[in-house]
Amino acid sequence: MLYDFRSFVNPGAYAFGKGTFNHLGELVERRHENSDSWTVFIVDDYFKGKSLIERLPKKDNDLLIWIDTVDEPKTTLVNQYRDEILAHNTKLPSVIVGIGGGTTMDYAKSVGLMVTNPGDSAEYQGLDLIKNKGIYTICIPTISGTGAEVSMTAVLSGPEKKLGIKCDYTIPNEIIFDPELLATVPDEQRFYTGMDCYIHNIESLSGTWVSTLGQVFAEKSVELCREVFLDSNLSRIDADEKLMAASLTGGNSITYSQVGVCHALSYGLSHVLGVHHGVGNCVAFNQLEEYYPEGYKEFKKMQEVQGVAIPTGITANCTEEQFDQMVETAWALEHMWDNAFGKEWRNHITKAKIKELFRRM
Amino acid sequence: MLYDFRSFVNPGAYAFGKGTFNHLGELVERRHENSDSWTVFIVDDYFKGKSLIERLPKKDNDLLIWIDTVDEPKTTLVNQYRDEILAHNTKLPSVIVGIGGGTTMDYAKSVGLMVTNPGDSAEYQGLDLIKNKGIYTICIPTISGTGAEVSMTAVLSGPEKKLGIKCDYTIPNEIIFDPELLATVPDEQRFYTGMDCYIHNIESLSGTWVSTLGQVFAEKSVELCREVFLDSNLSRIDADEKLMAASLTGGNSITYSQVGVCHALSYGLSHVLGVHHGVGNCVAFNQLEEYYPEGYKEFKKMQEVQGVAIPTGITANCTEEQFDQMVETAWALEHMWDNAFGKEWRNHITKAKIKELFRRM
Secondary structure (H helix, E strand, C coil): CCCCCCCEECCCEEEECCCHHHHHHHHHHHCCCCCCCCEEEEEEHHHCCCHHHHCCCCCCCCEEEEECCCCCCEHHHHHHHHHHHHHHCCCCCCEEEEEECHHHHHHHHHHHHHCCCCCCHHHHCEECCCCCCCCEEEEEECCCCCCCCCCCEEEEECCCCEEEEECHHHCCCEEEECHHHHCCCCHHHHHHHHHHHHHHHHHHHCCCCCCHHHHHHHHHHHHHHHHHHHCCCCCHHHHHHHHHHHHHHHHHHHHCCCCCHHHHHHHHHHHHHCCCHHHHHHHHHCCCCCCCHHHHHHHHHHHHHHCCCCCCCCCCCCCHHHHHHHHHHHHCCHHHHHHHHCCCHHHCCCHHHHHHHHHHC | CCCCCCCEECCCEEEECCCHHHHHHHHHHHCCCCCCCCEEEEEEHHHCCCHHHHCCCCCCCCEEEEECCCCCCEHHHHHHHHHHHHHHCCCCCCEEEEEECHHHHHHHHHHHHHCCCCCCHHHHCEECCCCCCCCEEEEEECCCCCCCCCCCEEEEECCCCEEEEECHHHCCCEEEECHHHHCCCCHHHHHHHHHHHHHHHHHHHCCCCCCHHHHHHHHHHHHHHHHHHHCCCCCHHHHHHHHHHHHHHHHHHHHCCCCCHHHHHHHHHHHHHCCCHHHHHHHHHCCCCCCCHHHHHHHHHHHHHHCCCCCCCCCCCCCHHHHHHHHHHHHCCHHHHHHHHCCCHHHCCCHHHHHHHHHHC
16 A cells, blocks of 8 residues: 555535536635735636636636647646746736646646646656645536546656656645536547546456545446446436546545556556547556456446447557557556555566557557 | 535545554644644543543643533533633644544534634524634544534534534544444444434435435445445444445535435434434434335334334323424424425425324334
8 A cells, every 4th residue: 555544635625516617706706815816717728719718707817728638737838837827927826727627627736736836847746745735726627537626636747757746735625516517528538538437446446455435435436437328318417417426436436545457558558659548548448358357348338338439559550669668657657556466566467468458459 | 405506615634444543643743833732632421441542642731521422412511611622721722633423523523613703602503604714623433323524514402402503614624434443332322323324315315405416425325324234244343444434425415415304303302302313313213104115114124134122102201392392393494394395395294293203202
């Protein structure tokens, strides 16, 4: 186990249900101390020109930062956004609002911390390296499954590694779960991100690090994933509300457990090939029947019911050097292997085996 | 619904699992700013002379308050403990630690608030009447099921009513869930308190106020109650760990829903006859087959498996005046009736019917 003992900080507050996004203005206002208090909105650029933007409670002195989500979040961009915020006003912002998927929320979480912690964000990749608490952060998922909205990790790709900033302060202070915001997510993307949730539950439940509380949250989250992706009788809005609850409980579960083989491999795909995290998980899990036989079977069934075909051949043109880089990225995630196989994990997996798995993807 | 919109504050942090109580000293120390910072321990007097007390990280300038749990928590005693704390030191305490069941934890929660809010605690019975946040409060359940450790309500009996102090600040800042602390709870008491959890889940799930998130937590909590009280293959310590998780998720569920008929009646029994909350719930639920047929059936099965006989005839010697008082206490809990039957609840239940139910107990 990574922690001998830890008291895990919970996300600050949840506003959950249809229409809760309409109350964002009140929640922001509550955190403004003075008339010159201001807010940073960090928003997925998918929403450029969309009606959601007209609903933002944005004032003249506020700052809006658009996030290009083609790439996974990078430490260099975190630094850049932080500089932009510091240049915008001599006073620090009172609130940071992150609106989007895992990438956008991870930017909001880490930018909120970097505003109050000096230096390069890459220096903080790891556990408990952050010294000062950040700006009050409200996360608003517009796609569900990553668990980023409730997790104590903001995953970042740095110059050297893909590794999260992880500490008590990385957890958002408030989360608005409004299933209406999921209405326009394309089916395929919804599936990939939903599977991120399903897969981390499976990794949590079959891992050696699982605790009773991690198990409780993961079991419920798996049930909800089943309802969402196997039960065709649910309306889209009802399914989306359940998917938000699945993401919440799945994210909670990871706090009290750990991910495993699939996430380690998926980090390799993201870091070297720039594959999006949800897609990377699906591509990797598609080759992991031997490690997660039951979860794999259900995953295939969900693909079938949802009519989604997982990409194949994405490593077909990789060089030997790229394969080696992916292997090294995955291999370095010792806590994930330790969770999957126990302390003696090096007896259960080799770099050669990992490379073979990458070749099959 | 009581709330048109609310962003619900979560409990601050969870330390969950066997042996976590050993870390209480660290958690307290973390909240001490100076060498003269001090702590109040509010402890169920069941632990007088027990080994748990030797394990308390109590220093010379700390204050230990013993709680007699024969009666449900009273506003008069909250005021008295508050005065004792203020008299103990010119400086406010940095931490309040509550160790015990729902009664003791409700004292810890409300005393922690009354130290920073002037006047009589009875003036704060209701929703959002507290003005200032309280002292950092750590709750440590030694019996599970009430959900008091994670709830935003500290239920108090005042001169006029039994009603909770309920606000964002009533939620503990930190909770230590150590199942080893449940080892010495007598089977019967464990059952009554566990049934508090089971019953509020049933009331939540069948209520008109239930939200998706309330449902998610209650469903998982019910599953855990089944494992604990119907599966005889679990060891006591494993069952106790699950019971702690059931209490946590059940308590979370009530945040996003509401209790119903049984709790309203049980409040009447407690307020007029001084019946303990868990026992009162069981006595009341035992007469509620017509309102909760499925839950009732399972409740009877749990009684059978656990070999517990619910007391009967406890109202046999009540005067007409006492019955009327019980009816009035229950009737005043409009939010519970509203949850049970909807806005038009007065069309579904009468004072005469409530009195008849009390007569049967």
